[in-house]
Amino acid sequence: xxxxxxxxxxxxxxxxxxxxxxxxxxxxxxxxxxxxxxxxxxxxxxxxxxxxxxxxxxxxxxxxxxxxxxxxxxxxxxxxxxxxxxxxxxxxxxxxxxxxxxxxxxxxxxxxxxxxxxxxxxxxxxxxxxxxxxxxxxxxxxxxxxxxxxxxxxxxxxxxxxxxxxxxxxxxxxxxxxxxxxxxxxxxxxxxxxxxxxxxxxxxxxxxxxxx
Ligand code: 5GP
Numbered sequence: 001x002x003x004x005x006x007x008x009x010x011x012x013x014x015x016x017x018x019x020x021x022x023x024x025x026x027x028x029x030x031x032x033x034x035x036x037x038x039x040x041x042x043x044x045x046x047x048x049x050x051x052x053x054x055x056x057x058x059x060x061x062x063x064x065x066x067x068x069x070x071x072x073x074x075x076x077x078x079x080x081x082x083x084x085x086x087x088x089x090x091x092x093x094x095x096x097x098x099x100x101x102x103x104x105x106x107x108x109x110x111x112x113x114x115x116x117x118x119x120x121x122x123x124x125x126x127x128x129x130x131x132x133x134x135x136x137x138x139x140x141x142x143x144x145x146x147x148x149x150x151x152x153x154x155x156x157x158x159x160x161x162x163x164x165x166x167x168x169x170x171x172x173x174x175x176x177x178x179x180x181x182x183x184x185x186x187x188x189x190x191x192x193x194x195x196x197x198x199x200x201x202x203x204x205x206x207x208x209x210x211x212x
Pocket of ligand 1: 014073
C-alpha cells in the first residue's frame with residue numbers, strides 16, 4: 001500500500017523568503033511535489049508560466065471556481081490566487097508530500113477540509129526586514145509594497161492557527177528544519193490511522209493462524 005502523502009502549507013509575509021525556501025526544499029528532496037497556483041496577477045520579470053504560476057484571466061479564474069477545479073482560492077491585494085485541485089489529489093495519492101505556498105485565508109480553509117495538513121508560517125526576524133526585502137526586490141511600486149505590508153499586519157492575526165513558525169534568518173537552516181518537521185509530522189500517530197489499523201488486523205490474523 002502506498003502511504004498517502006502529506007499536505008504541507010507554507011505561508012509567510014511578503015518578502016519572508018518563503019518562495020526561496022520552497023525552491024530549495026524541492027531541489028534537495030524528491031519526496032515533495034510543488035503545487036503551481038493559478039493567478040490573475042501580472043507576470044514579474046523572470047517568472048515562467050506553468051512553473052511559477054499559471055497566469056490566467058479573471059474570466060478563466062471564475063470558470064475554474066464554477067467548475068470546482070480549485071481546492072481553495074483567495075483574493076490577495078487586488079488579484080486572485082487559487083490551488084488547482086487535480087494535481088494535488090494525484091500527487092497525494094502517489095505518496096508525495098505536496099507543498100502549497102499560499103496566503104492565510106486559503107491556508108486556514110485547507111486546514112478545515114484537510115485537518116491532517118501541516119501549516120508553517122515563515123517570517124523574517126523583524127518587520128523592518130520585511131519592508132527592506134520588498135524594496136530590494138524592486139518589482140512593486142511603493143503603493144503596492146505598503147498594501148502588502150498592511151496585509152502582513154492582518155495576516156499576523158491568523159498565525160495563532162498555524163502549527164509551526166519558521167523564522168528565516170539562515171536559508172539552509174530553515175530548509176533543514178522545515179524538512180525535519182515534515183518528516184516528524186508524517187510519523188505522528190494521528191496521521192497513521194490506516195497503517196495502525198492494518199497492524200491490528202495483522203495481529204488478529206497472526207493468532208488465527210496459530211490456532212490451526
Ligand atoms: P505573490 O503575488 O507575491 O506571488 O503572492 C501573493 C500571495 O499569494 C502570497 O502570500 C502567496 O503565498 C499567495 N498565494 C500564491 N498562490 C496562492 C494560492 O493558490 N492560493 C492562495 N490562497 N494564496 C496563494
